[in-house]
Amino acid sequence: MKSIRLSQQTLQVLDRFAMEPASWLYGYELSRETELKSGTLYPILMRLAKHQLLETHWEHAGEGVPPRHTYRLTSKGIDLVKSERVAARKQLATRKPATAGGRA
């Protein structure tokens, strides 16, 4: 399996998951928070799940309540988010040296 492309939109989604690494989140909620359209978001979620960065689950809330398709970071997903953070910091350091921590 080819490795996934970490577009800006995909990173946005991963970052939202990284805020609460243990929680199950569902599409509509994510679409409100990231302001990604469903036609962008759902394919991203499916790709992330296919690459096992997210695991999925249909949540049964109750009798009259339609089940929700929920997603959560796998440990592989958590690792990826962490290393992406490191990479982002490094790149930032290269391009804009010492905005924070420079001489007073």
Added chain:
Amino acid sequence: MKSIRLSQQTLQVLDRFAMEPASWLYGYELSRETELKSGTLYPILMRLAKHQLLETHWEHAGEGVPPRHTYRLTSKGIDLVKSERVAARKQLATRKPATAGGRA
């Protein structure tokens, strides 16, 4: 529990179920076939279920497929539909005598 009101729309729905008394049907399908709007249809289904004329079930079709809320006639529902049919025939007979079965 007060007995349910058998409006024209409710009878339409019951009749559709009576066409296939053993099958589970779901809302969207019924809304296309009866041309009832979802805002009319879903409350009818919920009322019929509340009165135990229909039983309900969330159908899990598969991994990528959202579950559907399906409904089916209970035996009580089947009885009611049958007796409604008899009642309708009687009323018809009273009002329009012998359109079918008259003398040749």
Added chain:
DNA sequence: CAGGAAACTCTACATATATAGATTTTACTT
């Protein structure tokens, strides 16, 4: 770097279930 293939995004639409609140219909009571 140019060209093409694959991956991805975006717009639009389809599928699916449900609720809020205004209006209408029905049933009950006098």
Added chain:
DNA sequence: AAGTAAAATCTATATATGTAGAGTTTCCTG
């Protein structure tokens, strides 16, 4: 029959998930 209370319908909107297909971006290879 008129009043009224309850029940049902209807319009509009929200919630929720997904796909098709056009267009764009990215990656890879010569």
